[in-house]
Amino acid sequence: MENQKAVALLDSGVGGLTVVKEMFRQLPREKIVYFGDTARMPYGPRSHEVVRGFVYQIIDFLQTQEVKFIVVACNSATAAGLDYYKEKADLPLLGVIEPGVRAALQETRSGKIGVIGTSGTIESGAYQEVLRRMAPGVELFSQACPLFVLIVENDLVHSPEAERVAEEYLGWLRDEGVDTLIMGCTHYPLLEDVIRSTMGPGVRLISSARETVRETRAIMEEKGLLRGQEDHLYHRFYVSGRAAPFKEMAARLLHDNIRAYQVILGEG
Amino acid sequence: MENQKAVALLDSGVGGLTVVKEMFRQLPREKIVYFGDTARMPYGPRSHEVVRGFVYQIIDFLQTQEVKFIVVACNSATAAGLDYYKEKADLPLLGVIEPGVRAALQETRSGKIGVIGTSGTIESGAYQEVLRRMAPGVELFSQACPLFVLIVENDLVHSPEAERVAEEYLGWLRDEGVDTLIMGCTHYPLLEDVIRSTMGPGVRLISSARETVRETRAIMEEKGLLRGQEDHLYHRFYVSGRAAPFKEMAARLLHDNIRAYQVILGEG
Numbered sequence: 001m002e003n004q005k006a007v008a009l010l011d012s013g014v015g016g017l018t019v020v021k022e023m024f025r026q027l028p029r030e031k032i033v034y035f036g037d038t039a040r041m042p043y044g045p046r047s048h049e050v051v052r053g054f055v056y057q058i059i060d061f062l063q064t065q066e067v068k069f070i071v072v073a074c075n076s077a078t079a080a081g082l083d084y085y086k087e088k089a090d091l092p093l094l095g096v097i098e099p100g101v102r103a104a105l106q107e108t109r110s111g112k113i114g115v116i117g118t119s120g121t122i123e124s125g126a127y128q129e130v131l132r133r134m135a136p137g138v139e140l141f142s143q144a145c146p147l148f149v150l151i152v153e154n155d156l157v158h159s160p161e162a163e164r165v166a167e168e169y170l171g172w173l174r175d176e177g178v179d180t181l182i183m184g185c186t187h188y189p190l191l192e193d194v195i196r197s198t199m200g201p202g203v204r205l206i207s208s209a210r211e212t213v214r215e216t217r218a219i220m221e222e223k224g225l226l227r228g229q230e231d232h233l234y235h236r237f238y239v240s241g242r243a244a245p246f247k248e249m250a251a252r253l254l255h256d257n258i259r260a261y262q263v264i265l266g267e268g
Numbered sequence: 269m270e271n272q273k274a275v276a277l278l279d280s281g282v283g284g285l286t287v288v289k290e291m292f293r294q295l296p297r298e299k300i301v302y303f304g305d306t307a308r309m310p311y312g313p314r315s316h317e318v319v320r321g322f323v324y325q326i327i328d329f330l331q332t333q334e335v336k337f338i339v340v341a342c343n344s345a346t347a348a349g350l351d352y353y354k355e356k357a358d359l360p361l362l363g364v365i366e367p368g369v370r371a372a373l374q375e376t377r378s379g380k381i382g383v384i385g386t387s388g389t390i391e392s393g394a395y396q397e398v399l400r401r402m403a404p405g406v407e408l409f410s411q412a413c414p415l416f417v418l419i420v421e422n423d424l425v426h427s428p429e430a431e432r433v434a435e436e437y438l439g440w441l442r443d444e445g446v447d448t449l450i451m452g453c454t455h456y457p458l459l460e461d462v463i464r465s466t467m468g469p470g471v472r473l474i475s476s477a478r479e480t481v482r483e484t485r486a487i488m489e490e491k492g493l494l495r496g497q498e499d500h501l502y503h504r505f506y507v508s509g510r511a512a513p514f515k516e517m518a519a520r521l522l523h524d525n526i527r528a529y530q531v532i533l534g535e536g
Contacts, residue, residue: 264529
C-alpha cells in the first residue's frame with residue numbers, strides 16, 4: 001500500500017507553498033506532509049553544512065510520517081547537498097534545481113538561459129554546475145534577487161517598488177538576449193506578473209515549482225506510487241516556528257484554510 | 269482504505285504507554301499515533317472543563333494524522349467527558365473506563381469490585397456511574413492511590429516503600445472481600461506485582477489497558493477496520509512537553525527506541 005502514503009515537501013519556510021499549490025493542481029489526489037523550517041529560515045545565507053544538518057533532522061521527522069516521496073522544495077536546501085539527502089533517505093527524493101534546468105533546456109532557442117534566486121542559491125553555483133553537466137554549450141546568466149523574497153513576504157507584489165526592483169535585477173538579463181528565465185526560488189512564481197512584464201513577451205519563464213511537481217508526477221507514475229482514490233484528504237503542515245503566521249500566509253497563497261502545528265526538532 | 273489508517277491514543281503523559289504496550293501485543297499490525305500531553309499533566313487535579321478543552325485540542329490534532337480510531341487512553345480524560353469527545357470526533361472512539369468495568373463484571377463472584385485510580389478519576393465518580401448503569405446490584409469500593417503514579421515515574425516499583433504504600437491503600441479493600449480489582453489508571457499495570465502480592469492470590473486484577481485494547485480490537489474487527497499487512501510500521505509519538513524524557517520512559521516501558529516529537533498545540 002506504498003501508494004497510499006503521502007508526498008513530503010520540505011522548505012526553509014513558506015516558499016515551498018508554491019510547490020504545494022502546484023501539487024494541488026497537478027496531483028490533487030495526493031496527501032501532502034509539509035515541513036517549513038520557519039524558525040531557522042532563511043537558509044540562503046547559511047553554510048551548506050549547517051543547512052544539510054537542518055535538512056537531515058527534517059528528513060528524520062518526515063520518515064515518521066509515512067511518506068513515499070520527498071520533494072526538497074527549496075532551492076537553497078537543494079543547492080546545499082541533494083546527493084547527501086538521497087543517501088540518507090531510503091525513499092525517492094527530488095530537488096527543485098534539475099527539473100527547472102531540464103525545462104529551460106527544452107525551451108531555449110538562443111542557448112542563453114537566465115536564472116534568478118536567493119544569494120545562497122546563486123552563489124552556490126548549483127545551477128551552473130547542473131547546467132554544465134547537462135548541456136555544456138549553453139550560456140547561463142545568473143542574478144541573485146534577495147529583495148524578491150522580502151517583497152513577497154511583505155505583500156508588496158503589486159507595488160511600484162516591485163517594478164523598480166525587478167527592472168534593476170532583470171534589465172541586463174533581458175538586454176543580454178536571455179530567452180528563457182528560471183525562477184530558481186519557490187517564492188518567485190508569486191512575482192510572475194512583474195517578472196514577465198519586465199522581461200518582455202518573448203522570454204519564457206520557468207517555474208521550478210511547476211517543473212518539480214511535473215517530474216514528481218512522472219517519477220511516481222513510473223514507480224507505481226500514484227494514489228488513485230478521490231476521497232477526502234487530510235494534509236499535514238508542520239513548522240518549526242509559530243504556527244499562526246504560517247497559517248495566514250498559507251491561507252493567502254492556497255486560498256484554503258489549513259491546520260498547521262509547530263514541531264520542535266532536535267530531540268526527536 | 270480506511271483500514272490502512274492508524275489507531276490514535278491520547279493520554280495526559282506517559283501512562284497511556286501501557287496501552288501502547290498492549291497494542292503491540294494484541295494488535296501488532298496496527299500503526300499507532302500517540303499524543304501525550306506531558307506539558308499539562310497531570311490531568312487528575314484539574315477541572316473537567318479544563319481537561320475537556322485539552323482533549324478537544326488533541327482530537328483536532330489527531331484528526332490531521334489520518335487515524336481511524338481514537339482511544340482515550342487516560343482514565344482522568346475519560347472521566348472528564350467521554351460523551352463530549354464522541355460528539356466532537358467523527359470517528360469511533362473508546363475510553364478506558366467501560367472496558368475495565370465490563371471485564372470486572374464478568375470476573376466477580378462475590379459482587380464486590382474494587383477500583384483504584386488517581387484522585388481525579390476516583391473523585392469524579394465516573395466508575396461508580398458506569399457501574400450503576402451496567403449492574404446496579406454490584407458493590408463498588410473505590411480508593412484513590414495518588415502515590416502510585418509517583419512511584420512509577422520515579423522508578424521505585426521494586427522498593428519497600430512501594431509495598432508499604434500498597435498495603436496502606438489496598439489492605440482495607442482486601443479485608444472487605446473485594447474479589448476483583450480494576451486498575452483504573454494506565455500507570456498501574458507497572459505495579460502489578462506489588463498490587464497482586466498485597467491483594468492475595470484470590471483477587472483478580474483487571475488492567476484497563478488490556479481490556480481497552482481487547483475492545484478496540486473487537487470494535488475494529490466488527491467495523492472492518494483491522495489492518496492486514498505485516499509490513500514495517502512507523503509509529504508516531506508526539507508530546508506537548510520535551511521529547512527527551514518521554515523517549516527515555518518509552519524505552520524503559522516498551523523496550524523499544526522510538527522517535528518522539530514535541531508539538532505545540534493551541535495555534536493549530
